[in-house]
Amino acid sequence: MRQFKFRLLILLLISFVSFIKESHAIEKRTIGVILPSNVTYYEEIHTHFLKKMEATIVARQIDFLIQKPFPDPIALSNAARKLIAHNVDIIFCYGTEATIATLKERPDQPVIYVAGYTPALERYRTKNSTGVEFKTPISSITRYLNSMKEIKTLGVVYNPLESDSLYQLDEIMRCCPFYKMTVIKLIIKRPSDIRQVLENINVDALIFTTSSIANIALSNFREYRIPVASLLPRRDAKPVISLYPSPKKQAEKAAAIIQAVLKGKKPHEIARDSGADMELIFNLGEAQRMGLRIPADLLTEATEVIH
C-alpha cells in the first residue's frame, strides 16, 4: 500500500512538473497583425484564424496588436514599421502587399503571411518568413466567363501599385488570345476611380484582380449590368463568378504555422503552404438577371451556387 502511494505521488509530481514546463514553454507573446482595411476577404480569414487559435493552449499566451492600414504601399509600410518598433514577437500579414511592405523593412522578427500571391512573393521571401500562398488559375475564370457569354473585349481592373494584380493582368493577357478576346486595361489607384474608369468604356465582361483597391471598388459596382468575375470574394457586390482560396483553409494553415513558430520552430524550417484550396462560387441569380447562358460545367464544378 505504501509502495502504491509512493508511486502515485511520483506520478502526480511528474504530471505537475510537465504541466508547469508546458505552460512556461510558451511565454506571453505579442503577434503584430497587418490587416488591410475594408477587404472583407481578409477579415473573413482573420475571423477563422482567431477561432482556430482560440481552440489551442497557446491562445491564452498571446496578445494581438492589430494594425488596419488602408491598402496602399505607404500605409502598409508604416504599419510594418510600427510593429517592428513595438518589438512584437511575430508579424502576421494578410495579403501580398502587406507581406511585401513588411519584408522590405527587413525585420528581425519572423514574418508569417496568409493569402500571399505566389508569383508576386518570389522576389521578396526571406529565411525569416513563411506562410500560406496561392495562385489563381486565371485561365479557369476566363474560360468560365467566356462560356456564359461571347466575350470580345474583357476589361481587367487592376492596380499597378499592387504586384499580385500586375501578375494577374499579365497572365490574363497571355491567356486571352486563345479565347479571341481583347483585353482592356482598367487602372484604379483609389476605389473611387472605378466610376471614372468605367465611363465611356464598352466591355463585354470585367475581371477584378486580387488588388485590395479593386476589391473595395467592387462593392460600389452593383448598379452596372456587366458580368463580373472576381479573384477575391465580395459578397456585398455579387460578382457572377468568384474564384479564390478558401478563407477557412487559409486561416487553418496560417494558424498551424504560427503555432509552430510559437513553439520554437524557425520560419525557414516550416515549408510554405501553397496547396490547392480554391473555391469557385457562381452567382446563378445574378447570371439569370443578366440573361446569361448557364454552362453546365459551372454548375457542376462550382463549390457553391448562390441563387
Added chain:
Amino acid sequence: MRFLLLIISVLILCFSTASFAAEKEILIGLIPEENIFRQMDRYKPLSEYLTSRLGMKTRFTILSRYGDIIDRFITRNLDGAFFGAFTSVLAIEKLGVEPVVRPLNPDGTSSAEGYIFVRRDSNIKDIKDMKGKTIAFVDRATATGYIFALAYFKEHGIKNPLGYFREYYFTGSHDSALLSVLDGKADIGVAKNKIIKERFKKDPVMEQEILIIARSTALPDVTLCLSKKLDRSLKERIKDILLNMDKDPEGRKVLERLGALRFVAASKEDFSIVYNLLKKADIEIKTYKYR
C-alpha cells in the same frame, strides 16, 4: 352487347400490344464518364440509330454514379451497359454479363489509359512532391480514375496511398477531376486520357497548363456488355448492327458524334490486364468496397 364486347376486345388488344411494345424496349446504361449533358449529346444519336435498325425502342440511361452501377443494373432491369474497364470486370463477376463491342477511338485504339496529372506551375514534378497534397480521383469503381493510381503508388513504395495525401476526394467524373486541378481545387488529379484529350482539343490552354506525371498501361476502353438474360439472337443482332455501322453513311455520322471510328468486337479475355492491375493494387474483386 356485341358492340360492347367488340370495344372490350379492341381495348384488350391495344393494351396487350402496348405491353408487348414496352417489353420490346432495350434499356442500356451508361457510366457517368463525363459531364452528363455532353455525354447524352454524344450517345443520343446512337440510341436513335439502334432503334431504327433493330426495329425496337432502344434507350440509354446515365447511371448516377460508378459505385451504384451493379445495383442499378439489377434494379432497373437493364439489358446492357457501356462499362469502364473495372466496372466491366465487376459486372462480369457479379452479373455474368457478356462483353460484346467497344468503340475504336479516332487514334485507332480501343483502349484507354489513366493519367496522374498536376498543374504545370504547381512545382510537383514527381511522386515525392505529392506528399501532403490534395488529390482528386474519379470514383473507387474506375480503373483509369482510381485503381491504376493506387497500383502506381504501391509500386512506388507507398504502402498506404490514401494516407500519403493531406486530402483526397472523388469527383464522380473524369472531366471533373481535370477541372478540379485546373481550377486549383486539387493539386493532383487522376483521370482517363480520352476525356482529357477531348477537353484539350477543345481548349488548348488546358493542355498548356497540365503536366502528366504518370500513365497506366493500355486498358480496355468503354465496353458494351449485354445481360445474360437477353435473348442470344437479339444479342447477335445488336452486335452485328454495331460492328457494321461504319459501312453505313448514317452510321458513320452517328460514330462521328460519338467520337469513334467504328465498333470492334470485345471478349472476356480482353480484361486479363485489369485483373493484373487489381492484383498490383491489392484489390480482391469479391470483397472490394467500391461504393
